Amino acid sequence: MAGQGNPVPSGRMTPYTPKPFPTVDGAVQHRAFIWSSIGTKIILAITGIGLALFLPVHLAGNLLLFAGAESFNRYAHKLISIPVLVPIVEIGLLALFIIHSVKALMNFLANRKARPTRYAARQWAGGRSHKTWASTTMIISGLSLGAFVPIHLIQMKYGPYFETKVDGETVRDVYKVVVETFANPLNVAFYLFCMAVVGMHLYHGFASAFSSLGVSHPRYSPVILWVGRLFGAVIGLGFFVLPIYAAMVG
Amino acid sequence: MVAQSRPSLKGSHSAANSMKIRLKVWRQKGPDAEGTLVDYTLNDVSPDMSFLEMLDVLNESLIRSGKDPVHFDSDCREGICGSCGMMINGKAHGPLAGTTTCQLHMRTFQSGDEIVVEPWRAQAFPVVRDLVIDRSAFDRIIVAGGFISVNTGAAPDANAVLVPKQNADMAMDAAACIACGACVAQCKNASAALFVGAKVSHLALLPQGNPERSRRAIRMVQQMDAEGFGSCSNEGECEAVCPKGISISNIARMNREFTKASFGGTH
Ligand code: FES
Numbered sequence: 001m002a003g004q005g006n007p008v009p010s011g012r013m014t015p016y017t018p019k020p021f022p023t024v025d026g027a028v029q030h031r032a033f034i035w036s037s038i039g040t041k042i043i044l045a046i047t048g049i050g051l052a053l054f055l056p057v058h059l060a061g062n063l064l065l066f067a068g069a070e071s072f073n074r075y076a077h078k079l080i081s082i083p084v085l086v087p088i089v090e091i092g093l094l095a096l097f098i099i100h101s102v103k104a105l106m107n108f109l110a111n112r113k114a115r116p117t118r119y120a121a122r123q124w125a126g127g128r129s130h131k132t133w134a135s136t137t138m139i140i141s142g143l144s145l146g147a148f149v150p151i152h153l154i155q156m157k158y159g160p161y162f163e164t165k166v167d168g169e170t171v172r173d174v175y176k177v178v179v180e181t182f183a184n185p186l187n188v189a190f191y192l193f194c195m196a197v198v199g200m201h202l203y204h205g206f207a208s209a210f211s212s213l214g215v216s217h218p219r220y221s222p223v224i225l226w227v228g229r230l231f232g233a234v235i236g237l238g239f240f241v242l243p244i245y246a247a248m249v250g
Numbered sequence: 251m252v253a254q255s256r257p258s259l260k261g262s263h264s265a266a267n268s269m270k271i272r273l274k275v276w277r278q279k280g281p282d283a284e285g286t287l288v289d290y291t292l293n294d295v296s297p298d299m300s301f302l303e304m305l306d307v308l309n310e311s312l313i314r315s316g317k318d319p320v321h322f323d324s325d326c327r328e329g330i331c332g333s334c335g336m337m338i339n340g341k342a343h344g345p346l347a348g349t350t351t352c353q354l355h356m357r358t359f360q361s362g363d364e365i366v367v368e369p370w371r372a373q374a375f376p377v378v379r380d381l382v383i384d385r386s387a388f389d390r391i392i393v394a395g396g397f398i399s400v401n402t403g404a405a406p407d408a409n410a411v412l413v414p415k416q417n418a419d420m421a422m423d424a425a426a427c428i429a430c431g432a433c434v435a436q437c438k439n440a441s442a443a444l445f446v447g448a449k450v451s452h453l454a455l456l457p458q459g460n461p462e463r464s465r466r467a468i469r470m471v472q473q474m475d476a477e478g479f480g481s482c483s484n485e486g487e488c489e490a491v492c493p494k495g496i497s498i499s500n501i502a503r504m505n506r507e508f509t510k511a512s513f514g515g516t517h
Contacts, residue, residue, distance in 0.1 A: 033509075110481065125342075
């Protein structure tokens with residue numbers, strides 16, 4: 001009855017040599033905190049939360065698009081005119097972005113190495129697990145955002161320069177930049193995709209960061225999980241309407 | 251065919267509810283050998299058999315026909331030793347929650363089902379043969395810090411060492427870990443965070459574990475990293491397949507213990 005299908009590989013069993021035992025205090029190389037698996041996750045959590053906190057601020061400002069060209073340009077001008085704070089925040093965000101990206105990439109590669117052979121059959125555990133499509137695609141959503149942010153900066157912050165007058169002062173017409181960018185349907189599609197991606201990244205990432213930081217409570221952890229998911233959905237949807245609105249105005 | 255040569259087995263259940271099971275089992279001669287999934291069909295499986303008993307029946311027929319039986323680990327067969335883990339249809343210990351492979355019964359499956367059986371897959375758990383993997387990475391983690399110092403001889407008066415009820419309960423829950431490795435097997439990163447988290451928590455919660463508390467957290471995590479396990483993505487797949495239902499809150503506690511110890515503990 002047995003043995004249909006592929007034949008059992010033949011040949012003698014290769015002898016098995018386990019690793020030397022024990023290895024503590026001798027061969028084990030102690031890694032510094034920031035290179036340990038837990039340290040890595042804690043750094044990812046802190047930088048991730050830092051980056052995530054910027055998003056509601058950014059969104060709130062951008063929603064002024066709905067208030068019209070003058071309000072939007074006035075806000076943009078006031079924002080970039082704040083001395084000291086703006087460059088500090090910009091450099092800070094850049095640092096968070098770089099650290100988060102590099103650490104995440106290294107962490108991903110180390111995790112791949114930890115499972116060199118993949119399973120032929122794979123199932124999600126279900127039950128108490130909160131694995132989602134968002135959590136399985138963190139590296140993909142992360143890489144997409146890594147590509148999006150520089151493109152976004154080139155298109156907007158370092159994009160075309162138009163001038164307009166607000167309250168008698170000559171300021172940059174950022175409103176026009178936005179409207180012109182989204183006159184191109186390809187840009188609209190690209191931004192909508194990326195905003196869905198940012199929502200997904202936060203959907204898992206926000207609550208996951210708290211777990212990495214060691215926050216765990218029988219009552220509040222589920223709350224954090226759902227607050228994180230809601231945060232992802234709100235940010236994703238919030239940014240989602242902007243390109244659509246700008247395209248309609250244009 | 252099994253039934254013809256094993257009348258005693260046939261007598262143990264009626265032919266009406268005997269099951270046909272198609273297996274795809276990972277066969278690998280040795281650690282460095284190439285492995286492959288091999289098809290087997292069992293026509294007379296009793297729903298009352300455990301998963302391992304079903305494999306025993308397969309092995310007896312393989313042995314009788316002069317073939318190499320499927321190698322797998324088992325010991326207690328009552329869900330407490332943790333040696334029997336295998337990946338069943340892509341899920342550690344099979345479809346039932348809170349169940350080890352030895353406690354999984356064939357009635358969980360349908361007659362005619364195809365079942366894919368693979369060993370735990372992790373860089374830190376090399377395959378020894380077929381479904382047998384080397385879990386000694388776990389032992390080395392325990393050696394690194396899973397111990398406490400005690401004075402032998404004069405035992406302290408039981409009431410002299412006070413343990414809050416809550417801590418005793420949480421420590422006991424963490425201590426339920428049988429080190430089967432299902433958490434590593436199920437995790438997409440092959441992370442041992444749940445196992446190490448349970449071991450660190452178990453002792454950190456008790457006064458007996460306090461003298462080595464920070465040293466333990468540092469050393470066990472360092473050993474875990476050195477063994478080549480991945481990091482924790484906080485998906486909770488491990489908790490969902492853990493036969494003892496160990497909570498991922500233990501991972502959070504390990505992260506706290508490790509961070510505290512890294513910044514100012516004595517180790
Ligand atoms: S054989 Fe002991 S737990 Fe399964």
